Amino acid sequence: MKDPATQVSRRGLMKNLIATDRPKRYAMVIDTRRCIGCQACTVACKSENDVPLGESRSWVETIEKGNFPDVGRSFLPRLCNQCEKPGCVSVCPTGATYTRKEDGVVAINKEICIGCKYCILACPYGVRYLDPKTGSVDKCDFCLHRIEKGVVPACVNTCQGAARIFGDINDPSSAAAKMLETNSVSVLRHEMGTEPMVFYIGADHSDERYAERTGVYVRVETHRRQQKRV
Amino acid sequence: MLEIHWGLPVIIYLFLGGLGAGAGVVSASVFLRSHAGDASEGAFDIARWGALIAPIPVIAGTGALVFELGSFAVGDMFRWINLFLTINLSPMSLGSWFLALFIGVSLCYAYTFLKSDAHSGDKHQAFRKMLAWVMVPLGIGVALYTGILLGAMPARPFWNSPILAMLFLISALSTGVASILLVRCVAHALGHKKADEYTGEGAQGTEESKYILAATDMLLISFEVLVVFLFIMYAHLTIGGVENAIDVILGGSLTSLFWFGFVVIGLIIPILIEMKYVLPRLLRQEHYSIPHAVELAACMLVIVGGFMLRYVVVIAGQLTGPVGI
Ligand code: SF4
Ligand code: SF4
Ligand code: SF4
Numbered sequence: 001m002k003d004p005a006t007q008v009s010r011r012g013l014m015k016n017l018i019a020t021d022r023p024k025r026y027a028m029v030i031d032t033r034r035c036i037g038c039q040a041c042t043v044a045c046k047s048e049n050d051v052p053l054g055e056s057r058s059w060v061e062t063i064e065k066g067n068f069p070d071v072g073r074s075f076l077p078r079l080c081n082q083c084e085k086p087g088c089v090s091v092c093p094t095g096a097t098y099t100r101k102e103d104g105v106v107a108i109n110k111e112i113c114i115g116c117k118y119c120i121l122a123c124p125y126g127v128r129y130l131d132p133k134t135g136s137v138d139k140c141d142f143c144l145h146r147i148e149k150g151v152v153p154a155c156v157n158t159c160q161g162a163a164r165i166f167g168d169i170n171d172p173s174s175a176a177a178k179m180l181e182t183n184s185v186s187v188l189r190h191e192m193g194t195e196p197m198v199f200y201i202g203a204d205h206s207d208e209r210y211a212e213r214t215g216v217y218v219r220v221e222t223h224r225r226q227q228k229r230v
Numbered sequence: 231m232l233e234i235h236w237g238l239p240v241i242i243y244l245f246l247g248g249l250g251a252g253a254g255v256v257s258a259s260v261f262l263r264s265h266a267g268d269a270s271e272g273a274f275d276i277a278r279w280g281a282l283i284a285p286i287p288v289i290a291g292t293g294a295l296v297f298e299l300g301s302f303a304v305g306d307m308f309r310w311i312n313l314f315l316t317i318n319l320s321p322m323s324l325g326s327w328f329l330a331l332f333i334g335v336s337l338c339y340a341y342t343f344l345k346s347d348a349h350s351g352d353k354h355q356a357f358r359k360m361l362a363w364v365m366v367p368l369g370i371g372v373a374l375y376t377g378i379l380l381g382a383m384p385a386r387p388f389w390n391s392p393i394l395a396m397l398f399l400i401s402a403l404s405t406g407v408a409s410i411l412l413v414r415c416v417a418h419a420l421g422h423k424k425a426d427e428y429t430g431e432g433a434q435g436t437e438e439s440k441y442i443l444a445a446t447d448m449l450l451i452s453f454e455v456l457v458v459f460l461f462i463m464y465a466h467l468t469i470g471g472v473e474n475a476i477d478v479i480l481g482g483s484l485t486s487l488f489w490f491g492f493v494v495i496g497l498i499i500p501i502l503i504e505m506k507y508v509l510p511r512l513l514r515q516e517h518y519s520i521p522h523a524v525e526l527a528a529c530m531l532v533i534v535g536g537f538m539l540r541y542v543v544v545i546a547g548q549l550t551g552p553v554g555i
Contacts, residue, residue, distance in 0.1 A: 076555075087385050093322035094312040114309050115300020117235045118322055124385035124552050130235075135304035188555055191470070192384055205555050228232050230551060 024103040024168045026142055027197040028156070029179040030077050032204070034163035037062055037075040039223065041155035041164065045079075048143065048154035054225050055129040057140040058155055061229065062221040063204045065211075074204040077164065079155070080127040080140035081188065081196030082106050088119035088128065096136070103168070104197065107144060110136040124192040126230030142166070169197075234548050239298040244376045245405075245540040246291030247329070248398060249533070252406020254284035254336050255369035256446075258362040260439070266359045267350035272439035274350055277362075278343040279417070280410045284365075285336040287409075288372070292329060321382045325375040332368045339365055373402035380547060387471035388478065389547040391464070397457045397539070404450040405536035407443050408500075412529040415522055441511055441518040444525075447532065448504040455497055475550035479542065483549065488542045496535010503528040 037060055045051065045058040058079040065072050086106050088097050096113035099106050113136035120128040120137060128139045143153035147166075151157070156166045167176030179185075185199040207229065211218035222229055257280020264273035296302045301309035313326045339361040342354035377395030384390050465476035479488040503524060511518040 087383060091320050091322065091382055093316075093318070093320040093326060095316050095318060096312070112312050113301070114312050115303070116322065117298070117300065118320070120235050121548065122383040122385055126551075130300045133304070135299070135301040135306055135309070137300065189552055191554075192552060207553075207555055209553060226233065229555060230232060 022101065022104050022170065025170045025197070026082065026103045026105055026147065027167065027169045027176050027180075027199065028079070028082075028142070028153075029165045029176050029183075029185065029199045029201065030203075031163045031165065031179070031183075031201040032074055032076060033202045034161040035060070035075040035077060035159075036161055038160065040158045040160060041077060042223070044154040044158035045140070048146075051138075052129075052132055055131075055138075056224050057127070057138070059222065059224040061223065063206060064219045064221070065204075065206060065216055067217050072204075074202075076200075076203055077155075078125070078127070078188075079198060080106065080123075080142075081125060081194065081198045082140075082142060084195035084197060085193060087122040087124060087192075087194060091118045091122040093118065103147075105142050105144060105147075107141050108137060108139065110134055110138070113137055124189055124194060126226065232549060232551065234545065236298060236544060236548065239294040239296075241537075241540050241544045242294045243291040244379075244398070244544065245537045246287035246294070248373050248376055248402030248540070249405040249409055249536065250284050250286065250288035250291070250336070251332065251369040251372035252402035252404070253280045253287075253409050254332070254339070254365050254406070255373070255403060256406045256410060256443075257281045257284060258339070258365035258369070260442070261358075261362045262366075264439075266355065266362075270439060271349075272436035273442075275436065276410060276414070276439050276443060278348060279414045280406070281336075281340045281343040283409055283413055284369075285333060285340055288329070288333055288336065292333070321375055321378045325372070325379055328368065328371045328375055332372045335361060335364050335368055370399065373399045376402070380543065385552060386475075386547045386550075387552065388465075388475035388550050389543070390472070391461060393457055393461050393464070394543070397454065397461060400450055400454045400457060401536050401539055404447055404454060405533050407447040407450065408529040408532035408536075411440070411443055411447075411525060412533070415526055415529070419522065437518055440520070440525075441508070444504050444518075444520065445508045445512060448501060448508050451497055451501040451504070451532070455501070458493065458497070471550075471552045474553050475546070478546045478550055484542050484546050487538065488546075491538035492535050492542055495531055496538055500528045500531045500535070503531075 039060050042056065042059050046056065049057055051057055058077065061076040061078060063074050063076060082105055086099065089099055089106060093116065094112050094114055096109045097106065097119050115130055115135045115137060117130060117137065120130065128137050131138045146153055152166050156164045165175050165179050167174035169177045169180060171177060180199060183201045185201055186203055186205070187196040187199055206218050207220060208218065220229055257277045260273050260280065261267055261277035264270050267274035267277060296310060299310055313323065314330070317323055317327060339358065342358040342361065374395050377398030380389040381391060381394045462476060465472050466480065478484050507518065507520045510516040
């Protein structure tokens with residue numbers, strides 16, 4: 001996607017010298033206009049990946065706003081953003097958390113992970129958890145076991161409204177690449193500089209601070225154990 | 231966010247690791263400064279106590295750390311070895327290596343002082359001197375990295391400040407000094423070589439070195455006050471996540487613990503006590519003497535303050551996170 005000739009920063013130069021070009025770059029585009037908040041992805045993800053009780057790799061937040069009769073309600077599916085500059089990878093002392101060279105997915109080697117929880121603190125999106133069975137940290141890995149076999153992730157497969165679009169954006173003919181080319185998209189907390197690879201169409205970014213600023217009533221429901229948005 | 235992932239074991243480690251590293255650095259610096267203990271018997275005694283203290287809290291703190299590991303909790307006792315099968319730029323990786331080196335070197339350094347008749351002319355002197363040179367950078371490394379560890383995460387606005395590591399370093403040195411004075415005071419009270427048993431020059435030297443330590447501590451605490459001021463002022467002048475995070479100590483759930491537990495108990499009271507005894511000597515060359523009980527109390531307050539600092543910072547960083555979505 002990136003044209004190396006447009007990268008003029010020194011850091012970019014170093015990066016090009018060190019990193020080999022990725023043959024693939026998996027990404028997800030979430031079209032919130034098509035999401036009805038049914039939580040089918042939440043459930044599919046939990047059962048597909050045997051996620052322990054009380055934890056979640058993916059969840060769908062509800063944002064309610066406005067005062068009757070001028071009200072709105074929208075949904076925000078959440079998962080690991082498979083960041084280009086992941087805070088979790090740079091702090092991992094054992095190398096258990098790493099970015100896959102072949103497709104950019106941020107994965108965890110559970111045999112190596114010692115469960116120090118440094119990465120849980122370093123992720124600005126609160127998507128990591130400690131698996132009480134293995135003592136290692138876990139999170140969404142774009143369903144590696146599925147995509148390596150050429151099958152789409154469980155949440156994408158189950159989404160009734162086709163709100164989740166998954167694909168290799170290095171391939172211009174992929175659905176995900178086309179969505180990125182033809183829509184205005186946003187990412188979550190872009191100011192953190194993590195360069196997420198999960199993009200949203202029509203996401204409602206309002207929260208309590210927005211409510212304070214505008215006087216509009218806003219209520220966010222996370223539908224996960226952590227009742228405050230993290 | 232808002233969940234405490236790093237609890238008491240990490241707090242205890244950051245505190246004890248800092249204290250031990252500080253004691254090691256102070257011991258080695260006092261030792262080297264007094265021409266390897268030749269210049270004054272008192273300085274040698276201080277270096278000796280510092281050397282004997284240093285490894286103990288660091289090892290205890292590191293031991294506490296494993297209780298925070300998820301792998302340990304599921305009964306995998308030794309998966310932490312993975313830390314030492316690799317080295318990367320993660321502050322925890324570099325820190326673990328520094329820590330392991332520090333523990334090794336500080337144990338050897340303590341060994342050279344172990345005998346109760348250790349003195350500057352004995353057979354370990356050359357080895358001791360060599361180790362002292364290594365202790366200083368290693369100890370500073372260990373004390374600094376405890377702050378870098380927390381500061382390395384933009385996702386944690388309360389911690390993500392370059393001055394946090396400085397604050398931890400100064401606090402480590404100051405609690406290190408306090409622990410040496412404290413242990414020495416207690417050991418002497420328990421009947422080890424009494425300060426006044428030194429004859430002539432020796433007694434003078436002891437008072438002199440106690441004065442140097444107290445004056446150093448006074449200076450360290452005043453720097454600490456400055457760094458705390460800068461930390462808060464810059465956070466307050468920022469907008470967004472950092473400003474939001476600092477609220478937790480400027481009118482949030484940790485405000486009283488921070489201001490009373492750390493600033494008043496750990497900084498203001500001890501520095502006032504030390505000023506009362508150090509300034510007459512510093513400004514008017516009067517004789518320095520401080521009652522045992524007062525010295526003990528000041529040292530304990532500094533140590534309690536050091537713990538409170540780690541406690542408040544570790545918890546505050548986890549209670550706050552990025553704002554917006
Ligand atoms: S969202 Fe969090 S866990 Fe996922 S890659 Fe980014 S920093 Fe890492
Ligand atoms: S918990 Fe595991 S994956 Fe996370 S930083 Fe520690 S070793 Fe790395
Ligand atoms: S890609 Fe897989 S692991 Fe990630 S949210 Fe979807 S189902 Fe869960």
